[in-house]
Amino acid sequence: MPATEPLGQVLTIEVGGALPYRVEVGSGLLAHLEVPHKQVALIYPSDLPNQFVEQVRAALSPAVMIVVPPRDACKTLSVLESVLSELAQANLTRDSAVVGLGGGAVTDLAGFAAASYLRGVAYYSVPTTLLGMVDAAVGGKTGVNLPEGKNLVGAFWPPKQVWVDVDTLATLPPATFREGAAEAYKHGLIADPSLLERVLSPEFVPGHASLPQIIADAIAVKAGVVTRDLTEQGERAYLNFGHTLAHALEAVTHQAITHGEAVGYGMHYAALLSREMGGKDLTDDTRAFLKYQKPQPLPPLTFEDLWPYMARDKKADAEGVRFVLLCDLAQPYLARVPEDILRRAFGIWVEEI
Template identity: 35%
Template sequence: MDTIQITASKTYQVLTGQGLLCQAGKLISAALPGKARKLCIVADDTVDRLYSKALAESLLKAGYETVKFTFPPGEASKSLDTVSHLLEFLAESQLTRSDGIVALGGGITGDLAGFAAAVYLRGIDFVQVPTTLLAAVDSSVGGKTGVNLTSGKNLAGAFWQPSLVLFDIDTMKTLSYDLLLDGAAEAIKAGAIADKELFAYIQQAPRLDAPETIRHLSQRAIEIKRQVVEADERDTGVRQLLNFGHTIGHAIERCSDFSISHGHAVAIGMVICSRASLALEWSKEDCLRPILSSLKKFSFPLECPYTAQELTAAALNDKKRMGDKITLVVPLTLGNCTLKTIPVTQLEEFIKAGLS
């Protein structure tokens, strides 16, 4: 079992290994000593059928009482409406400030369960148990929680750190290759901003679905995220580098009505941003080639079906916009990105350069 400690407003561990789900009760009990006698498992209907029973049995053996809240899978559930139903369920189940939530699933589950934990009784403990590679390498770590509004993605939320993150690599066995790609995109993003050696690893790595590949990519991505979260927990400076590919990626998601998944959209967003930065001479070296090569190694689909005008209209609702300016993450050299703030009137020109 690998351990990475995150030291932010709350200090907690990220545990990665195989067979951790069956040990969850013991591991959670160690992270919440003398607390949380009742835990609410939050999962979507798909993950519930796969893993809730094993988790609940492990929690029962550790002396916990459990209740369970489930919801339909998909981006449509990442809403204030779902959070409202979850909060009512927590109250009806009589969870107190000494109890907690266990988010079992992907990023949608972790984001909305974490948001509920942040606001229920003004804050209760929660544990992240990611069952997708995307959630394991990105959303389960760092304390960003939230839901979508009609106007855009992740526009309502709170910073609320988990008490523990448990990543059982065995849960990757039930993922489709497309879902593994979502996580790989975020790992490649982490390499682009802080670890050029990751690109050399990818070129000689086994298949993406090999446990050793998953372990290496996840550990490097989590370690990089640890560094930026500890330096900038509230996302006012260096943590914004984690948004490489995301402004355009979120626009792609929205244009597709979320039929293009987050990781796939971010992969396309990184390519567009790297190509535009190279064309506009913002980059000091060609970062596009190694990023493209790594994405193609894992067989990412990289065609963007939308125009610069369509993407610009969607991106103007991005939460990184500040008045008439928007901040982009651009690669200077491989493994070294910077923040560049431009007027929103220049965004379409930037995206055009990245599409050509």
Template identity: 45%
Template sequence: MVTRIQVGGNRPYDVLVGNDLGGELPGLIDGAARVAVLYSAPLRERAERIAAALPQVTPIEVPDAERGKSVAVAARCWDELGRAGFTRTDVVVGVGGGAVTDLAGFVAAGWLRGVRWVPVSTSLLGMVDASVGGKTGVNIEAGKNLVGAFHPPAGVLCDLDALTTLPADDLTAGLAEVIKCGFIADPRILDLVEDDPRAAADPSSAVLRELVERAIQVKADVVGIDLKESGPREILNYGHTLGHAIEKREKYTWKHGHAVSVGLIFAAALSELSGRLDSGTRERHRAVLELVGLPTAYGEGAWTDLLSAMRVDKKARAATLRFVVLDGLAKPGILAGPSEELLRAAYAEVAR
């Protein structure tokens, strides 16, 4: 059974969730004479199986994880497209987790000012976050995802079979983005995790499939009305301001989901300390995240570095820091210009 979740907007597309979805890809790239398939070394075999059913293929292996999300790697990919004679009717396919699909989308957005692309997501994080919504980009020294483009895909494939080979730590990290969706929009997600945390982390369970579909639906509902993050889409960054700062400080050796998990604790504390969230919902953050084995603490001495990194966050306006907070369960809002004392007090919940 294949579940189709539509992402609306000016360029609507479907996110397909199911098992053994390889046969769905040719229909998404109809008319392409050439297809570039970007993948990292651990996924070479899966990429080769996907490529076997496609027209003339240009395979491009890229560094794994965040190491592949750089301007230099994107430039090498563009050179490969140029050598292969890629035209505006051709397609870029990204096979992998969120880092590879972010890169693939950015390469597609830049080539000839935009060609079609399709993410074939192989990680839980990629399925529920990176591959949905048309955000593409790379990292630079100043921070994560600061260079990129909004470029919706032709479609998204979330093949649940890929999760059965995903390292357990990677699957757990992806649950941070799922749990985030529970707090900002769909509390049923939290109930499912709390009722059976083991099933929530079981790649073959019906519970995990429902969590994936619910998290994708949350994101689809938001990005369908706000592609370019000019308003409602900002709520998807709940927990990400501190999370991205941790990733930068750790030189991207921390998994994105682990950093976001800590960021959720900070955002919940900031929400409560600013008088906008009840203590019970704040405490529920830590309980749910720890239930699936996600980190909820970070170093006490890191605050100065983290504050500096947050000042170049994409949500900042001029010199004003802005945070996604909660006014209650599934009631996200924005906190602009909090005092440094308030921020330090919220960070004490992380550093304790």
């Protein structure tokens, strides 16, 4: 995976491939953003602390500021249409840029708006949540949801640059921070086991001196994968460990459960499946994460409630659903799982959560 290297007070991760870009991780970055475009549209959620909005406004002098609903409420076709209309009404040209400022849902929406407007304008990502930093803002996946499932409409549209200002994490409720920790822990399970202990350590909190390095190392896992496989033709699917059930939980509860909490539950189910399919028993690790995360309780759910949504998972192909499983730590693979094993593991999962 790409190494993180200090650049003054900033850690940098290079994302390679056909459209390379840099991720910068540090403190105080919002006030020093620079983009080489005369026209800039800033897209941000209505619940973002005003101090962050004003810092970015002062740094970029955006031509248009577009406020969208928070969290997944912004990831709809109707909100996308409204954003595109505002870009057009502001007369933004093809050499303009879109900047997404906020959590992962907003950066997903903003990136897709950039990919769609005038068939593609420059996009810059400024995630302000832990989940956005270690997952959504890096990798070039953009899109919105449909009632039928998560992220079913979108495009691969890598950003020109990503700025990760860890100062924004100090404003997050502890539960929201722990939500984002799910994606960092997942990167530990599939690629860098050193992250497992560090994510659960007392150092993994806003304001701690070790936090930027942990975040940078979690980002480096994803950077390495998407450098080798931008459009998910192979190993990028491994980043979806735990997500088949997670997306189903989000859909069946109508987004009442947050994405990171759904991933926490989904990783434990994937670990149970992995064990049932002959892999090493890693359920102690996924239980430890659930104990740390303390996700909200789920309503009573049956396998039949969730299976229609799992069957529409984007890893499915003409032959059916595939799950990301683990032979061992850092040894992921894709597999079709027999229905009897899916149901048996689900029964164990229900009992344990």
